[in-house]
Amino acid sequence: MNRLLRSTSRAFVFAAVAVVVPGAQAVRAADAAPVAAASKPALLPGPIVEDETGFRPIFDGRSLHGWDGDPRLWRVENGEIVGEFTKQTAQKGESFLIWRGGEPEDFELKAEYRVSDLGNSGLEYRSREVEGSKWDLDGYQMDIDGRQWGDQFNRRMMQKHGVDCPRVTGENVGHVIFALPGQISRLSEHQERHVLGSVGTCAAVAQSLNDGWNRVHLIIRGGWMIHIINGRVMSIVIDNDPARIRRGLLGLQLHGGGPMKVEFRNLRIKSLSPDP
Numbered sequence: 001m002n003r004l005l006r007s008t009s010r011a012f013v014f015a016a017v018a019v020v021v022p023g024a025q026a027v028r029a030a031d032a033a034p035v036a037a038a039s040k041p042a043l044l045p046g047p048i049v050e051d052e053t054g055f056r057p058i059f060d061g062r063s064l065h066g067w068d069g070d071p072r073l074w075r076v077e078n079g080e081i082v083g084e085f086t087k088q089t090a091q092k093g094e095s096f097l098i099w100r101g102g103e104p105e106d107f108e109l110k111a112e113y114r115v116s117d118l119g120n121s122g123l124e125y126r127s128r129e130v131e132g133s134k135w136d137l138d139g140y141q142m143d144i145d146g147r148q149w150g151d152q153f154n155r156r157m158m159q160k161h162g163v164d165c166p167r168v169t170g171e172n173v174g175h176v177i178f179a180l181p182g183q184i185s186r187l188s189e190h191q192e193r194h195v196l197g198s199v200g201t202c203a204a205v206a207q208s209l210n211d212g213w214n215r216v217h218l219i220i221r222g223g224w225m226i227h228i229i230n231g232r233v234m235s236i237v238i239d240n241d242p243a244r245i246r247r248g249l250l251g252l253q254l255h256g257g258g259p260m261k262v263e264f265r266n267l268r269i270k271s272l273s274p275d276p
Helices: 003-020 029-038 147-161 202-206
Strands: 074-077 080-085 095-099 107-115 120-129 137-145 177-179 183-187 193-198 214-221 224-229 232-239 249-254 260-271
Touching: 080 095, 080 249, 107 120, 107 137, 120 214, 120 260, 137 147, 137 214, 137 249, 177 183, 177 193, 177 232, 202 232, 249 260
Parallel strands: 183 232
Antiparallel strands: 074 080, 080 260, 095 249, 107 214, 107 260, 120 137, 120 249, 183 193, 214 224, 224 232
C-alpha cells in the first residue's frame, strides 16, 4: 500500500468514526480534513425535486388538438381535459381519448388528475387500437379509481381473492393485473406473473392518494414500468416477455359503467429513447 493510499484510507476511517463516535472528529480533525474537502457528492440522495428538463406539453390547455376521442364524452374546461359519462351518455364499454402525437417507446410522463368518487379511469401507454372497436385501446395502464369505486371493487372482487385492496389506483393492468398497488412484479414469457416484493401494502400506498388533484409520474424504459403518484411509488413491473409491446399509443380512459367524471391537466412527456 503506497503512502497516498495509506493516507487516504486513514482519513476515510477517521471520517467514518467521527460520524459514529462523539468527539472523534475533534481528536483527528486534521486527518479527516482531506476527506471533507474531497466529498463533493452528498452521501444520501436529495429530496424530490420537480425536474422538468426535457419535458414537453402534449395538451395545449385550450383544445383537444392532437387528441382523438368521442366528442360526446371528452371536452376541455378551465384548462383541463374532462372525460365524463352522464346518465344520457353512459355506456357498458370503455372509451379512450387517444393522443395522436406519436407512439412513445421509452419515456417519462407527468400529469395531474382528479376523479369523481364513483369514477374509474386510467393512463394508457404502449397500447394498440382494438380492431373493430372505435376509441378503444389495449396495452399497459396505470389505473385510477375514486374512493367509493375502489371500496366497491375491493368488496366485490379483491376480497374474494383473499386480498384487501381499498384502491387500485397506481396498479399496472392490461388484459389482466400485472401488479397491484404496492407490488413489484416480473412478467416472463407468455405474460406469466410473479410478485418479487413490495413497497408497502395496498392499503398503505393508498394513503398517498387525494380526493382532489393527484400528481402522476410514469417512468417507462425497456421492460421497466414505474408508477409514482404524489411522490409515492405505487407499483413496479419488470416485463421480460420477449413478445412484450415495446412502443405504442397513449390514451386517457373512461371506464364503462354509470355516470363518472375524470379530469387531467399539465400533461407532458419526455422521450428516453435514443435519437434515430
